[in-house]
Amino acid sequence: MTDTVVAVGAGQVSAVLARTLRRRKFDGRIVLVGAEPHRPYQRPPLSKEYLVDGDDEDLYLLPEQWCADKDVELLLGTPVTGLDVAGRSVTLADGRTIGADAIVLATGGRARRLPDVEGDRILYLRTLDDAGRLDQLLQPGARLVVVGGGFIGSEVAAAGRARGAEVTLVEMLEQPLARVLGTQLGAVCAQVHVRGGVQLRLGQPVESIVQSGDVVRVRVGDETLEADVVVVGVGIEPNVELADAAGLKVDNGIVVDEQLRTGAPGIYAAGDVANVHHPLYGKSLRVEHFDAASKQGAVVANNILGRESTFADPYWFWSDQYDLNLQYTGHATSWDRVVLRGSLDDLAFTAFYLEDGVVRAAFAIERGDDIAAAGQLVAAQARPDPEALADVDTDLFDLLEGE
Template identity: 45%
Template sequence: MDHMLIVGGGLAGGTAAEALRDEGFEGDITIVAAEPRPPYQRPPLSKGYLAGNEGTDAVFLHPSEWYDEHGIRVRAGVSVTALDPSAHRVELDDGTLERYDAVLLATGATPRMLPLPGHDLPGVVTLRRIDDSDALAARLREGGTRLVVIGAGWIGMEVAATARGFGNEVAIVERDAVPLALALGTEMGEVFRALHLEHGVDLRTSVGVERIVGDERAEGVVVDGDTLPADLVLVGVGATPNTALAEEAGLDILNGILTDAALRTSAPDVYAAGDVANAFHPVLQRHLRSEHWANALNAGKVAARSMLGKPASFDDIPYFYTDQYDLGMELSGYAPLMAEAEVVVRGDVGAREFIAFWVDGGRVVAGMNVNVWKVNKKVQALIRSGERIDLDLLRDPDVPLDSLIP
C-alpha cells in the first residue's frame, strides 16, 4: 500500500493517522480536514476550554509541526465533494483528485437545528467547532448574558454549568420530564436536575418550545406561551451523522455509515470511524453508533489496523465523561441495555459521591462513578465479565470492587 487517505480532521481521523505510523506504515498519509486547522478533539469545547481553564493544547491532538515530522500531509480548509470507490479516488472542492489504497471516512456529525420560527436569527448558536466555542466564550466570560439552552443533553448541561460559573443567567428548556433521562434514566437524571437547580439555573422540563423571537437578533424564546428573555440561545438537541459523501458513493447507510466490527464499510478499501460510523459490536451482536470521545479515540486506532489488513475488532465498552460545577462523572456501558436495567447504587447519592450500576439479569451492563475516582477500570471489568453479581455485595461500599470481578 502506498497511500492512506483520511477524510475528517476530528479525533477519529487524527488518531487513525497517528496509529498508522505506530503500526509501522511507511507510505503516504493524507488527512483532508474541512476546517482550516489540524485535527482536534471536541470535549474541551464545552468544558475546560470554554471555561478558560484549558488552552488549545488540550484541544489539538498535536502541533502542526508534528505532522510534518511524521510525514503526514494535512490538507486543511478543504472538503471532499465526491468519493469514487471503484476508482479509489476522491474529488476535493478545489477540483483536485486524491487517489488512495484505503480511505477512512471520519466525517463526524452536524448539530441539529430545530425548524423553529426565528432559528436563523443572529444569537442562535450551536456548539460543534472550536470557532463555536470561542464565540460562546467571548459572550459568557463577560458575565451578565441571559442564556437560554434548548435541550437538556450533555452539551447543553455542560455549557449551562460553565455559563453559571461566570455569573450569567441561564435557563434550560427540555421537552422530556427529566434531563438526561434518555441517557441515564429518571433516577440518575434527577441527580443532574438537582445539581443545576442548586446552582440557580431556571430548568424547565416537560415543555414545548414554540419559537425564537427578536427583531435583528434573538431576544427571547417562547416556551408554552411564556417568553424567556435571551441574549443568546444555544440549541443542543443532538447531532446528525455526516453521511452525504458515503450515500452518494452508494455505501450502506442506516443511522450512520454501516460497518462491520473491523470498521469496513460495504465498499472495498473504504472504512468509517467516529460519530459517523454505525459499527457492528461483537459483544452486543448489533450495530451501535456513539458520538462520545472514547469512541472516536479508540475506533481510530482500530481503523488503522484494519486499513493495514491486520486483525482488528472494535469491541470497546462505550465510555463518556462530564464535568459540571463540582460534579465529575465517568460512565461506561452499553446504552441499549440500560433502559430496562435495574439501577443499583453504592455510596451516597445526596452527597454526590457514589457509583451507580445498571444491572440486567444479575449482570452489570453499565456503571457510572460520580466524584469517585480510580474505579472506572474495575467497573469496565465487571461489565466485560458478564457474570452474575450478588446485588447486596455490589451495593456495599465496604466490599472492594476487585473482589467482585471474576
C-alpha cells in the same frame, strides 16, 4: 501493499489513525483532509474547560512539528466533494483527486438544527468557530437559555454559570440526561444544576425561539424566557452524504462491521459517523463518544496494516460540570434495576444499570475509580451480587473473578 492512506475528516479518529500508523512503522503516505480550517482539535473541551476559561492546552491533537517529522499531510479547509468507491479515490473541493489504497471516512456530524429558527444570538455548539461565537456572547450577567438537557446542554449551562451568566436550561423530558440515565439519576443531575444556580424548565417542549434585535424570546409552555444568547443542544446529524452518494450502505450513519469495514474493499468508517456492529451488544450502534472515536481510529489503523482488529469496547465517556466529574461506561437502553454504590446526597456515587441481573452500564459522579472495573463488569456481562456491588468496601475487581 498499502502505500497511501487518506482520511476524510481531520478530527479525533484521523489523529489517532495517523499516530497509530506511524507508531506501527507505516512509511507510506498519510493524508488527512479536513473541511474546517483548523488544525485537528478535540471537541470535548469546547463545552467544558475551553468554554469556561479558554484553556486550550489539550485542544490540538497533532502538533505542527509532529506532522512535519512524521510526514503526515494535512489538507485543511478542504471539503471532500466526491468519493469513488471502485477507483478508491476522493475528489476535493478544489478539483484535485487523490487515489488511495485505504480510505477512512471520519466525517463526524453536524449540530442538529431546529427548523425555522434563525438569528445570530441563537447558537449551536459543535465546532471551534461555534465556540468562538459563544465565547463573545457569554458575558457576565448575560441571560443564557440552553435548549436541550443532554450532555452538551448540561455542560454549556455549567460553563455559563462559571462565566457569571444567568442560566436557564430547558428540557423536553422530565429530567436532564433522562434519555441516557433514566429519571431517577436524571433528577440527581437536575439537583446538580439547581445547586449550581441554574433555573430549570423541565418536561415542556420549546414552542418557539424568535430573535428580535438583540433579544431572543424562547416560548416554553405558557412562559416566555428572554435571553441575550440561546444555545441549542439537541444532538447531531451524521455527515453521511459523501458515503451515500458513493453508494455505500447508510442507515443511521455509515454501516460498518466490527472491524470498521464498509462493504467496499479498502474503505472504512469510524467515529460519530459510523454505525458499527458491536459484538458485545450484538447489534449495530452509532455513538458520539470521544473515546470510541479514538479506539476506532486505532482499530482502523491496525486493520489497514493487516493486524486484524475489532472494536468491542463497552464504551466510556465523561462530562465535567461545575466542580463535578461524571463518567459513564457501557450501553443501556433498558434496565430493570439500578444499584447504587456510595451517596447520592454527597454527590459521590456509582449507579449500576442491571438487566436480568447483568451489568449493562454504570454512571458515576465523583467515583471515577469505580469506572474501569465497571467497564470490565459490562464487558464480561457479569451478574454480580447486588449487595456486594452496592457495598463501597467491595473491591469491584473481586466481583469479576467470580465469572
